[in-house]
Amino acid sequence: MWIVHWVLGLSYYLFTSVAVWVEGSGAIDYAMPFFKTLVAIVIFLYASINQYRCHRHLAGLKKYSLPELGLFRYLICPHYFCECLVYLSLAIVAAPKGELLNKTLLCALAFVVVNLGVTASGTRKWYAEKFGSRAVETKWNMIPFIF
Numbered sequence: 001m002w003i004v005h006w007v008l009g010l011s012y013y014l015f016t017s018v019a020v021w022v023e024g025s026g027a028i029d030y031a032m033p034f035f036k037t038l039v040a041i042v043i044f045l046y047a048s049i050n051q052y053r054c055h056r057h058l059a060g061l062k063k064y065s066l067p068e069l070g071l072f073r074y075l076i077c078p079h080y081f082c083e084c085l086v087y088l089s090l091a092i093v094a095a096p097k098g099e100l101l102n103k104t105l106l107c108a109l110a111f112v113v114v115n116l117g118v119t120a121s122g123t124r125k126w127y128a129e130k131f132g133s134r135a136v137e138t139k140w141n142m143i144p145f146i147f
Contacts, residue, residue, distance in 0.1 A: 053070055084109060
């Protein structure tokens, strides 16, 4: 791993944690409406289970082969999409009273989307070079119907 990526990753988690702390855990609406909590839990579970399935599939592939099971049929990097959904669910659960989303975690989500989006674009390019452009032409990079 490149040292800059390592430092960036450590910095990201450090500053995100501090920012959520500064915003204040007291701002979190622990008595939030049932529907909001339920939506966040469903998103989190869907994302976590599917991210696990994606990683399990990737780990079981032969070296230099194209993943094609599950969400890989539609997305180049579905595990990145699932990671974004995890952040979205956390932003919903940690939202202060009267707000839909936690602004700090929404900013963290934006960073993750950009960071993983760049990587997903590189993955698409690599797959197209390795397996031909027809292998990836019908797939979205990371976010269905958007990117």
